[in-house]
Amino acid sequence: MAKETTDRTTIDLFATEKRRGRPRSNPHSREQQLKINKRNQIKRDRANGLKRIELKVSQDLYDALNQQALDSNISRSQLIECILQQQINS
Numbered sequence: 001m002a003k004e005t006t007d008r009t010t011i012d013l014f015a016t017e018k019r020r021g022r023p024r025s026n027p028h029s030r031e032q033q034l035k036i037n038k039r040n041q042i043k044r045d046r047a048n049g050l051k052r053i054e055l056k057v058s059q060d061l062y063d064a065l066n067q068q069a070l071d072s073n074i075s076r077s078q079l080i081e082c083i084l085q086q087q088i089n090s
Helices: 030-047 059-072 076-089
Strands: none
Touching (some): 059 076
């Protein structure tokens, strides 16, 4: 059997070097994939009329928010939005 250089389905059938693991499924590096995904997420949020707010909190508050969100079966973001809405409305 001869190696066909134009064959795209079995191109590695007669490869001299063996590579370990699963072949790459994305042409971008992991770092580039993360940037692309984050950019797409921001575009989706903007399309849904959402605005981004960032804040830094202590580890204790972070853990308490996570626990309360789990107990309420909502995301931490939704919980913070509810707390802020309640504060604005009072």
